[in-house]
Amino acid sequence: MPRLGPYKPSSDLEIDEETPITRQEVKALKWSFAATLAVLALFMLTIIPADGLLRGEVDPETGSRSFQPFYDSLVPIMFIVFFVAGLVYGIVAKTIKTDKDVADMTAKSMSTMGMYIVIAFVAAQFVAYFNWSNLGSVLAVKGSDGLKAIGFTGGPLLVAFIIVSSLVNLVMGSASAKWALLAPIFVPMLMLMGYSPETTQAAYRIGDSYSNILTPLLPYFPLVIVFAQKYVKKVGIGTLISMMLPYAIAFALVRIPMLLVWIWAKLPLGIEGPIYYTP
Secondary structure (H helix, E strand, O other): OOOOOOOOOOOOOOOOOOOOOOHHHHHHHHHHHHHHHHHHHHHHHOOOOOOOOOOOOEOOOOOOEOOHHHHHOHHHHHHHHHHHHHHHHHHHHOOOOOHHHHHHHHHHHHHOOHHHHHHHHHHHHHHHHHHHHOHHHHHHHHHHHHHHHOOOOHHHHHHHHHHHHHHHHOOOOOHHHHHHHHHHHHHHHHHHOOEOHHHHHHHHHHHHHHOHHHOOOOOOHHHHHHHHHOOOOOOOHHHHHHHHHHHHHHHHHHHHHHHHHHHHOOOOOEOOEOOEOOO
16 A cells, blocks of 8 residues: 555564354355345335335325335334344354343444444434524524625635534544534535535535544544554554545545536536535
């Protein structure tokens, strides 16, 4: 990779040897795949028929039943599919012997979500009180009027929002929590300035993406350090941030002009994703 130079492993480095896949694990994988197909087939029976359980009311324009119940059930459907696949694999591979093993594995997996759940709870309280106080509307109207008065519009405005997003990223790791904090203020503000919510979110994602690896509050930051320490034992927070800083700057210098050129060319951000908003 650029800047990293030739890799010279240290003498005290413990190199993990690849363990061969056993016949039991191959058998478990096949059974897990078969169970996944069976579950998907069952769900297809509730979707494809016109009178399926996950079909909605008849659309008067098309004359067919809508798929809205299926769309609303995507999260539990995905949970069931992956849970069944993992459960069958564990049982056949004999890593799951009792229901206690299932509970322990589930608890271990969910423990990594603890920080996100705490942040989401606090963010939910903030959003609720923010909506109750109507501060979002006040800040949006006053902020947009002030920006128009000083002539701060167009590209510089979006670049400033990208920088704000990247700075918030340094003190808050969760992308959804940051969006919950920034969206109530900046989405209506930029809509009043003539930009669609899609444009605001695209600008936010640019600021969020290039500075993700620079914040120790990123939920996956410890995981990145652990993987890096497999090859260089002395890698720490400072080492990783200093190593990734040039990449973050390069990403910013490429992605910000890309968005500005996209807006200048008036290209849509996606299907029914306009750049500008017309009240």
